[in-house]
Amino acid sequence: QWAAATLLRQTAASAVALYALPGGAAGGGGARVEPLLRSGRLPSSAALPSGEALAASLAESGGLYVPEAAVAAKDLALPQTAGSAVLQRCGDDAVLVAVSERSDAFDERQREWVGRVAALLAS
Secondary structure, eight states: HHHHHHHHHHOOOEEEEEEEEESSSSOOOOSSSSSSEEEOOOOOOEEEOOHHHHHHHHHHEEEEETHHHHHHHHHTOOOOTTOEEEEEEEEEEEEEEESSSTTTTTOOOHHHOOOOOHHHHOO
């Protein structure tokens, strides 16, 4: 909960969630990955797609910034009100997601905050 509270206070995020990745120690099978933790204005229906595409995009950079999440909302199952999102890998088996209604919510500094919190969660 401290991770979600920190990101909700220190960034423009309106919602934060932690998801287990399929194949990781905490992951499971299935078509969608359900959140382990959800905080803020994130509907209960929000889930990430399981699949190699998400894992591959996070494996290359460790994170993914979606400046116009509304375009990717179908693929990432983000809320329809999402304007931007930051997805950051937490070790090998989880991903931290910060979502905002604003399309310009996450500048470089705020994306670094999400990365730092994800690193702390992974350790």
